Amino acid sequence: MLTRKLGEIVSSAVRSGTSESAREAAKPGIIDTVATMLAGRREAPVTILLRACGALPAGAAKEVAGLSATRAAEAALINGVAAHVLDFDDVALRGHPSAVMVPAILALAAELGSSGREALDAYVVGYQVWGELVQREPGMHHIKGWHPTSVFGSVGAAAACAALLRLDAGRAAHAIGLGATQSAGLMANFGSMSKSFQAGRAAQAGVWAARLAQEGFTAGADVIEHPQGFLNAFSPAGKADTERPLADPAQGWTIAQQPVSIKKYPTCFYTHRTLDSILAARALTDIPADQVRDVQVHMSREHATVLRNHRPETGLAAKFSIEFAAASALLFGRAGLSELTDSVAQDARVQALMSRVSTVLSTDYSAEWQGAAVADWAVIHLADGRRIKTAPVTHAQGHAMRPLEKPDLDAKFGDCVRAGGAGVDADRLLGKLWRLEDEPICELWS
Amino acid sequence: MLTRKLGEIVSSAVRSGTSESAREAAKPGIIDTVATMLAGRREAPVTILLRACGALPAGAAKEVAGLSATRAAEAALINGVAAHVLDFDDVALRGHPSAVMVPAILALAAELGSSGREALDAYVVGYQVWGELVQREPGMHHIKGWHPTSVFGSVGAAAACAALLRLDAGRAAHAIGLGATQSAGLMANFGSMSKSFQAGRAAQAGVWAARLAQEGFTAGADVIEHPQGFLNAFSPAGKADTERPLADPAQGWTIAQQPVSIKKYPTCFYTHRTLDSILAARALTDIPADQVRDVQVHMSREHATVLRNHRPETGLAAKFSIEFAAASALLFGRAGLSELTDSVAQDARVQALMSRVSTVLSTDYSAEWQGAAVADWAVIHLADGRRIKTAPVTHAQGHAMRPLEKPDLDAKFGDCVRAGGAGVDADRLLGKLWRLEDEPICELWS
Numbered sequence: 020m021l022t023r024k025l026g027e028i029v030s031s032a033v034r035s036g037t038s039e040s041a042r043e044a045a046k047p048g049i050i051d052t053v054a055t056m057l058a059g060r061r062e063a064p065v066t067i068l069l070r071a072c073g074a075l076p077a078g079a080a081k082e083v084a085g086l087s088a089t090r091a092a093e094a095a096l097i098n099g100v101a102a103h104v105l106d107f108d109d110v111a112l113r114g115h116p117s118a119v120m121v122p123a124i125l126a127l128a129a130e131l132g133s134s135g136r137e138a139l140d141a142y143v144v145g146y147q148v149w150g151e152l153v154q155r156e157p158g159m160h161h162i163k164g165w166h167p168t169s170v171f172g173s174v175g176a177a178a179a180c181a182a183l184l185r186l187d188a189g190r191a192a193h194a195i196g197l198g199a200t201q202s203a204g205l206m207a208n209f210g211s212m213s214k215s216f217q218a219g220r221a222a223q224a225g226v227w228a229a230r231l232a233q234e235g236f237t238a239g240a241d242v243i244e245h246p247q248g249f250l251n252a253f254s255p256a257g258k259a260d261t262e263r264p265l266a267d268p269a270q271g272w273t274i275a276q277q278p279v280s281i282k283k284y285p286t287c288f289y290t291h292r293t294l295d296s297i298l299a300a301r302a303l304t305d306i307p308a309d310q311v312r313d314v315q316v317h318m319s320r321e322h323a324t325v326l327r328n329h330r331p332e333t334g335l336a337a338k339f340s341i342e343f344a345a346a347s348a349l350l351f352g353r354a355g356l357s358e359l360t361d362s363v364a365q366d367a368r369v370q371a372l373m374s375r376v377s378t379v380l381s382t383d384y385s386a387e388w389q390g391a392a393v394a395d396w397a398v399i400h401l402a403d404g405r406r407i408k409t410a411p412v413t414h415a416q417g418h419a420m421r422p423l424e425k426p427d428l429d430a431k432f433g434d435c436v437r438a439g440g441a442g443v444d445a446d447r448l449l450g451k452l453w454r455l456e457d458e459p460i461c462e463l464w465s
Numbered sequence: 466m467l468t469r470k471l472g473e474i475v476s477s478a479v480r481s482g483t484s485e486s487a488r489e490a491a492k493p494g495i496i497d498t499v500a501t502m503l504a505g506r507r508e509a510p511v512t513i514l515l516r517a518c519g520a521l522p523a524g525a526a527k528e529v530a531g532l533s534a535t536r537a538a539e540a541a542l543i544n545g546v547a548a549h550v551l552d553f554d555d556v557a558l559r560g561h562p563s564a565v566m567v568p569a570i571l572a573l574a575a576e577l578g579s580s581g582r583e584a585l586d587a588y589v590v591g592y593q594v595w596g597e598l599v600q601r602e603p604g605m606h607h608i609k610g611w612h613p614t615s616v617f618g619s620v621g622a623a624a625a626c627a628a629l630l631r632l633d634a635g636r637a638a639h640a641i642g643l644g645a646t647q648s649a650g651l652m653a654n655f656g657s658m659s660k661s662f663q664a665g666r667a668a669q670a671g672v673w674a675a676r677l678a679q680e681g682f683t684a685g686a687d688v689i690e691h692p693q694g695f696l697n698a699f700s701p702a703g704k705a706d707t708e709r710p711l712a713d714p715a716q717g718w719t720i721a722q723q724p725v726s727i728k729k730y731p732t733c734f735y736t737h738r739t740l741d742s743i744l745a746a747r748a749l750t751d752i753p754a755d756q757v758r759d760v761q762v763h764m765s766r767e768h769a770t771v772l773r774n775h776r777p778e779t780g781l782a783a784k785f786s787i788e789f790a791a792a793s794a795l796l797f798g799r800a801g802l803s804e805l806t807d808s809v810a811q812d813a814r815v816q817a818l819m820s821r822v823s824t825v826l827s828t829d830y831s832a833e834w835q836g837a838a839v840a841d842w843a844v845i846h847l848a849d850g851r852r853i854k855t856a857p858v859t860h861a862q863g864h865a866m867r868p869l870e871k872p873d874l875d876a877k878f879g880d881c882v883r884a885g886g887a888g889v890d891a892d893r894l895l896g897k898l899w900r901l902e903d904e905p906i907c908e909l910w911s
Contacts, residue, residue, distance in 0.1 A: 067680045071673075164691075164698030200659045201666060203649040205685070207694035213646045213684040216677075220647060227517075231662075234513045238659040239651070245610075248653035252610030 021244040024265050025148050026192030029178055032144045032268070033185045041272035042139040042456060047428060048109050048279040049142060050452045052121035055108045057443060058285075058356060058435035059101040064212040068097050068219070091126040092226040095176075098122035099219030103168070104212075105356070106338045107285035107435070111419070112146070112153045112171070113160070113389075115218065117279060119172030120145045120179050123222040127183050127229070128460035135455035135463075137183060143272050145179030145225075148195065150273040152243070155250055155260040159389070161206055163255035169204030169217035170253055174243075176225020177232075184233050196238025197228035199249040210328075210336065281417040281428065284354045286337070289322040290344040291415035292395035297348040300399075300409040308350045308368070310402045313375045316341050317397065317411075320380040321390035330373055334360040345397065346372035356438045385413075467690040470711050471594050472638030475624055478590045478714070479631045487718035488585040488902060493874060494555050494725040495588060496898045498567035501554045503889060504731075504802060504881035505547040510658040514543050514665070537572040538672040541622075544568035545665030549614070550658075551802070552784045553731035553881070557865070558592070558599045558617070559606070559835075561664065563725060565618030566591045566625050569668040573629050573675070574906035581901035581909075583629060589718050591625030591671075594641065596719040598689070601696055601706040605835070607652055609701035615650030615663035616699055620689075622671020623678075630679050642684025643674035645695040656774075656782065727863040727874065730800045732783070735768040736790040737861035738841035743794040746845075746855040754796045754814070756848045759821045762787050763843065766826040767836035776819055780806040791843065792818035802884040831859075 059065060072093050102108050102118040109117045120142055128138045149171050160167045177198025181191040201224035204217035232238075243249045243261075250259035266273065284294050293316050300306065318341065328340040337343040337359055346369050347354040363369060381392040394411035401407070414421040423431070429449060436445035443464070451458045505511060518539050548554050548564040555563045566588055574584045595617050606613045623644025627637040647670035650663035678684075689695045689707075696705035712719065730740050739762050746752065764787065774786040783789040783805055792815050793800040809815060827838040840857035847853070860867040869877070875895060882891040889910070897904045 064682065067677060067682045070680055071676055161693065163703075164693035164695075196654065196657070197659060197662070200651055200654055200663055201649050203647050205646055205688060205691075205694055205698055207685040207688040207691035208642065208646055209685070211642070211683040211685045211688075213643060213682075213688075216643070216682070217646055230517055231513060234516055236510065236513045236659075236662070237657040239653040239655070239657045242651060242653040242659075245651075245653035247607065247610035248651055249610075252651055257609075 021261055022192050022195060022241050023188065025151060025178065025195050025243065026188040028147055028265070028268065029144055029181045029186065029191035030188035032140055033182055037140045037143040037268070037272055038275075040275045041143040042136070044272075044275040044278050045139050045142045045146070046453065046455060047281055047422070048117040049121050049139070049455065050428065050432060050449070051109050051281050052102050052117040053448070053452060054432045054435035055105060055118070056098050056102040056122065057439040057441050058107060059104040060439045060441060062101070062104045064104050064215050065097060065101045067212075068100060072097065091130040092223045092230075094126035095123040095226045096219040096223035098126065099222030100215040103218035104215040105285050105359070106287060107282055107356070109279040109281050110288045111277065111279040112149050114153070114168035114171055116146055116149050116172070116175060118218050119168060119221045119225070120176050122219070123176040123225040124179050124183065125460060125463070127180050127226050131183060133183055133460050135458040135460060138460050139455060141179040141182040143274050144182040145175040146274045147266075147268060147272055148178035149175035150277065151265055152250070155263060156254055157258055157260070158255040160253060160255065164206050165253055166204035166206055166208070166214070166217050169221040170202045172218060172221030173202040173224040173228070174198040174249070176222050177228035180225045180229030181232065184229050186229065186233060190232045192240070193236065193238045194229045194232035196242035197231055197236065198225055199242050200238060201228065202249065202253070210339070278419045278422070280419045281423050281431075283415070283417045283423065283427070283431070285356055285359050286344055286354060287326060287339050288415070289318070289325055290341055291417070292412040293318065293341060293397060294344050294348050294354055295415050296396045296409040296412045297345060298352065300407060301348065301352055304407060306349060306399060306401070306407060308372060311349060311372060311375060312400045312402050313377065314345050314349070315377055315379050315398045316345060316395070317379045317381055317392070318395045319384065319390060319392035320382065322392070323378050323380055330370065331364050332361070333364055337364045340373070341378060342373035342376040343369070345376045356434060467707055468638050468641060468687050469634065471597060471624065471641050471689065472634040474593055474711070474714065475590055475627045475632065475637035476634035478586055479628055482582075483586045483589040483714070483718055484721075486721045487589040488582070490718075490721040490724050491585050491588045491592070492899065492901060493727055493868070494563040495567050495585070495901065496874065496878060496895070497555050497727050498548050498563040499894070499898060500878045500881035501551060501564070502544050502548040502568065503885040503887050504553060505550040506885045506887060508547070508550045510550050510661050511543060511547045513658070514546055518543065537576040538669045538676075540572035541569040541672045542665040542669035544572065545668030546661045549664035550661040551731050551805070552733060553728055553802070555725040555727050556734045557723065557725040558595050560599070560614035560617060562592055562595050562618070562621060564664050565614060565667045565671070566622050568665070569622040569671040570625050570629065571906060571909075573626050573672055577629060579629055579906050581904040581906060584906050585901060587625040587628040589720050590628040591621040592720045593714060593718055594624035595621035596723065597711055598696070601709060602700055603704055603706070604701040606699060606701065610652050611699055612650035612652055612654070612660070612663050615667040616648045618664060618667030619648040619670040619674070620644040620695070622668050623674035626671045626675030627678065630675050632675065632679060636678045638686070639682065639684045640675040640678035642688035643677055643682065644671055645688050646684060647674065648695065648699070656785070724865045724868070726865045727869050729861070729863045729869065729873070729877070731802055731805050732790055732800060733772060733785050734861070735764070735771055736787055737863070738858040739764065739787060739843060740790050740794050740800055741861050742842045742855040742858045743791060744798065746853060747794065747798055750853060752795060752845060752847070752853060754818060757795060757818060757821060758846045758848050759823065760791050760795070761823055761825050761844045762791060762841070763825045763827055763838070764841045765830065765836060765838035766828065768838070769824050769826055776816065777810050778807070779810055783810045786819070787824060788819035788822040789815070791822045802880060
């Protein structure tokens with residue numbers, strides 16, 4: 020009955036809306052995704068896709084990455100890639116929910132003429148369904164090879180789009196099944212253009228799923244919980260829990276209870292605690308970068324495994340490098356879009372400092388964050404013999420437990436718009452996004 | 466190096482072609498797929514997709530299902546669904562390779578202006594790559610929930626399309642990785658429209674994968690063999706063999722050594738041996754259907770599990786019913802497209818006879834066909850006390866070990882074209898397909 024009950028969550032939200040607190044909690048993720056979409060719009064995976072989609076006709080949906088108009092599914096694909104390509108998008112539910120759902124919602128909402136309030140409700144619903152699925156798996160999808168963002172994203176985006184299309188429970192359940200049918204994406208593609216493609220494809224799949232279900236296309240009635248269905252197929256050890264009761268939205272929507280973490284740095288989230296820790300130390304103490312003899316970063320073995328690039332030579336690779344993070348923090352006092360570039364990664368000073376960074380791996384695990392150490396910090400030895408231990412950080416700035424303040428969010432938005440060179444009036448767009456419940460989606464970009 | 470070596474198979478075939486024997490072996494699958502595409506063109510999943518794709522522009526690729534022109538990727542999607550929706554398409558490599566690859570090849574070849582010979586080579590290459598992947602997995606993908614046709618199809622179609630686009634080894638490897646990135650499809654959707662959708666999506670994914678790789682889009686260099694890559698992610702027990710050397714095409718292409726089985730009946734292949742057995746008995750002996758007291762079908766437990774519809778009331782459900790197969794054979798002396806309909810399934814005589822059919826499950830397994838009994842047969846008791854044991858059948862007519870003769874293939878082609886009502890000159894089209902190496906693909910339908 021799980022598939023059917025997920026369909027009922029959608030249809031119930033269509034009839035009654037979600038809640039004001041849930042919609043407010045959804046806003047930072049939506050705003051931040053628009054920012055990362057605009058920042059990523061000139062990256063190679065996006066420009067190649069734009070060429071490949073070149074023959075598409077004009078349509079009602081805004082294709083933000085290229086600032087031209089095209090059809091909703093393709094707009095969702097392209098903008099999903101743009102949102103995820105810089106690895107600067109938000110983090111939650113063991114993946115990146117907004118990079119998949121927001122492009123799908125904005126594209127379809129623009130085509131349908133939906134209100135901002137409907138778009139917010141759609142996000143809340145998709146997030147709820149995503150949470151219901153991810154919480155049933157005790158294992159690590161990554162280990163088996165699955166990219167959770169795209170695997171769950173296809174279903175979450177389908178649910179969000181089903182809400183926008185105002186599907187009834189039966190058709191919404193088929194949309195969810197059609198999303199599951201298209202769930203895909205492999206870890207082995209990390210470090211290639213296919214990582215962001217997987218997010219974009221999931222966004223596109225969500226639009227297709229809901230559109231087809233609206234037209235009467237069917238999926239299996241039990242496609243989520245069936246022994247040969249979604250949860251078991253993707254479960255590394257086949258131990259997914261299909262029996263656990265669904266959370267009752269009347270007791271609070273998941274987005275309000277487990278909101279997204281917003282990235283302050285365009286690097287793997289696993290580097291953020293170290294970055295905060297070193298940058299805080301640098302603000303308090305003079306640490307001349309050219310005097311650094313060595314740096315030991317203390318973090319968990321699992322996180323270090325993901326940060327596999329030890330001497331990166333491209334901006335993309337540098338995103339997954341604790342050595343780069345430490346070097347950038349010490350040399351420049353920041354690690355922003357202007358540091359995450361090929362030329363900075365290849366800079367002789369950066370390369371030299373990276374060679375002096377090593378890791379000390381901890382098995383003192385956090386109870387609340389799977390695979391993380393309780394805290395991350397660094398020990399820096401200087402040429403003059405000084406030893407600086409930076410303060411341990413448990414929640415990076417931007418973590419849901421330590422959210423960015425509005426000025427920080429707004430500053431990131433402006434940085435992203437400038438970096439992408441879209442020629443958009445950032446302040447005007449940002450103002451509309453903070454008032455999204457009152458803004459028709461198709462007027463967002465005007 | 467597996468991913469790279471698969472790319473080299475593609476590029477080597479682009480440089481040197483495949484072989485005449487391989488191209489000849491490919492023809493029956495291609496011809497049969499065009500037949501099932503045309504037969505399936507008015508089924509609901511196809512007509513819904515045509516509506517959903519309604520806004521697409523005209524293009525060079527023929528969209529056979531609707532006999533209108535549209536873009537290659539969408540044509541591949543729609544025709545892949547049409548080819549698979551009736552479950553009348555060919556069987557090989559633990560799935561249905563032609564229903565995925567042929568729609569992708571024909572659509573892209575039409576757009577590119579490829580020759581028939583190039584299309585045949587592309588099929589041979591895609592089949593080779595599919596075979597290399599499927600043979601590395603000792604377990605049953607179905608049990609874990611995966612639909613092998615769509616999972617392997619996405620990669621096989623990508624390889625075939627990469628050959629048509631004449632990609633070099635590096636780009637072909639990226640195409641294969643981009644196919645793997647999109648591999649998806651769940652068993653729990655069997656019995657719904659999503660089953661054929663999964664085949665169509667794989668065809669579409671193949672076109673996208675090759676097109677993007679051509680433009681420089683990248684996937685992981687080791688996406689097939691990486692511990693978090695394609696083979697392990699889809700492997701039920703994580704025991705895929707990534708080390709086994711690749712077969713050398715110079716020693717013979719897989720299509721020539723393990724050709725497809727062509728279905729004589731539009732039902733699950735697991736019913737075919739029983740159908741052959743009962744129909745042969747009926748041709749030899751008078752078996753009045755209204756005198757049948759009961760029928761016991763002897764088959765394996767595994768096959769019976771897949772044939773889960775015991776009293777089907779739709780043509781779609783009847784495809785997966787041994788009771789329907791037996792009743793149709795006894796009542797009508799055939800089980801063709803005109804029997805696999807809702808009205809025949811609901812016919813009172815059919816329903817009455819189905820209620821007298823039961824199964825005797827064997828554990829005497831075939832050494833060559835995973836999950837099958839050594840042979841299938843039936844025992845029929847008549848009201849007058851007669852007991853008729855039909856002859857055991859090991860290879861159904863159409864099985865690769867007992868291929869259909871050309872007149873049977875041609876007759877199926879004509880039946881399929883008539884059933885689909887496409888208004889195509891079947892004889893003329895069939896003649897062109899048998900001479901495919903000399904026929905430009907874009908002139909196939911003219």
